Amino acid sequence: MENQAIAALWQQVRETNPLVHNITNVVVTNFTANGLLALGASPVMAYAKEEVADMAAIAGALVLNIGTLSAGEVEAMLLAGQSANAHGVPVVFDPVGAGATAFRTDTSRRLLREVKVDVLRGNAAEIAHVVGESWTIKGVDAGSGGGDAVALAQRAAQQLGCIVVITGEEDVATDGDTTYVVAGGHPILTRVTGTGCLLTSVIGAFAAAARGASRPLLEGAVAALAGYSVAAEQAAGERPAPGSFAVRFLDRLAELSGADIERGARVRRV
Ligand SMILES: Nc1ncnc2c1ncn2[C@@H]1O[C@H](COP(=O)(O)OP(=O)(O)O)[C@@H](O)[C@H]1O
Ligand SMILES: Cc1ncsc1CCOP(=O)(O)O
Numbered sequence: 001m002e003n004q005a006i007a008a009l010w011q012q013v014r015e016t017n018p019l020v021h022n023i024t025n026v027v028v029t030n031f032t033a034n035g036l037l038a039l040g041a042s043p044v045m046a047y048a049k050e051e052v053a054d055m056a057a058i059a060g061a062l063v064l065n066i067g068t069l070s071a072g073e074v075e076a077m078l079l080a081g082q083s084a085n086a087h088g089v090p091v092v093f094d095p096v097g098a099g100a101t102a103f104r105t106d107t108s109r110r111l112l113r114e115v116k117v118d119v120l121r122g123n124a125a126e127i128a129h130v131v132g133e134s135w136t137i138k139g140v141d142a143g144s145g146g147g148d149a150v151a152l153a154q155r156a157a158q159q160l161g162c163i164v165v166i167t168g169e170e171d172v173a174t175d176g177d178t179t180y181v182v183a184g185g186h187p188i189l190t191r192v193t194g195t196g197c198l199l200t201s202v203i204g205a206f207a208a209a210a211r212g213a214s215r216p217l218l219e220g221a222v223a224a225l226a227g228y229s230v231a232a233e234q235a236a237g238e239r240p241a242p243g244s245f246a247v248r249f250l251d252r253l254a255e256l257s258g259a260d261i262e263r264g265a266r267v268r269r270v
């Protein structure tokens, strides 16, 4: 995928200002809404089972995130997901902490069975546990010393029949057939909570824009990953610290130019 096409997709998200319905966790709600606004998308958080089907139906994309799940929220996610499916709205799912507890693992698998998920995004440990493989996990974070993230993503995509995105030092996006690796970003991202969750919602914004233009969702996900990494590198600068990085990162998401992306995006097909 060419950097020019990535820049064009970022421009398209800004121009189309897609509505992204998030059912996400209490830790990252505000950061996610601000990140989506900075990017040029429109966030809405709606959780009540009385309204989620209606909201999902009118959204450009639905993002499900089980970071602080409860039984009631799972019920709402199923209703929202099924409504999105019925209305042709793309669904992006972040299985936060899958593998850390049986409730998270079982809920992830249930959502994937009962909702047609278009893009699954997690760290390597979460994706491994969703598909029944082992990988060290600590709460919501992946442990190191696992296996091959590219092969894991490809197996998961084939097994689940959706696009799988695994993030880490390098990010992988695959539909099980075509696979891209995105380099860049910065380790400081792992010291600010919600950067993975926001990325999942950003992929939602790109899925919404891709839907409008009938472009492949995989390209949208790759564009999201690539621009996100460039913004993080710029925000990190010389001596990054978590607090100021978080603020600068929002600024860079808002100000990232086509030229920044064309110069900085590092995508390769593997
Ligand atoms: N070591 C690293 N170097 C550069 N970027 C990283 C590194 N680890 C994670 N990232 C980036 O941080 C963001 C969140 O990814 P990750 O930490 O894997 O998700 P999560 O927070 O859900 O565990 C992604 O943009 C990813 O590319
Ligand atoms: C710390 C924490 N605990 C439950 S959800 C959450 C946020 C996880 O965010 P991310 O996966 O983006 O680091």
Ligand SMILES: [Mg+2]
Pocket: 096, 097, 122, 123, 140, 196, 197
């Ligand atoms: Mg996460």
